[in-house]
């Protein structure tokens with residue numbers, strides 16, 4: 001009975017192809033980091049574009065320079081600015097999602113080194129299905145918007 005083995009191999013191949021397709025469809029540009037001196041945390045911003053025909057879900061972020069990284073969203077509730085974690089961020093086919101001060105950002109906690117303008121911060125976006133997208137963000141001076 002060889003069919004199950006062949007079927008399993010086919011499914012594995014399809015899964016691998018889907019994961020690759022997902023990663024290739026999502027592109028990240030304009031990645032940068034704003035540091036607050038002495039805070040031990042920093043916010044990273046970037047622009048995501050889904051050039052594919054399927055939604056792409058981002059389910060996590062990692063950085064070798066931070067012990068913890070997560071997607072946050074800043075919202076104004078009344079006059080109070082609050083941040084909350086986004087467990088999953090879906091980028092629709094053809095959509096562009098812009099992370100920017102006052103909105104979506106990647107929060108970097110417990111930085112392992114002091115960041116200064118011009119430094120590069122590697123980020124890895126974890127996509128649903130197991131694919132990843134590596135991005136390099138450059139540190140900009142504090143006054144940047």
Ligand SMILES: [Cu+2]
Nearest residue numbers: 072083105107
């Ligand atoms: Cu935050």
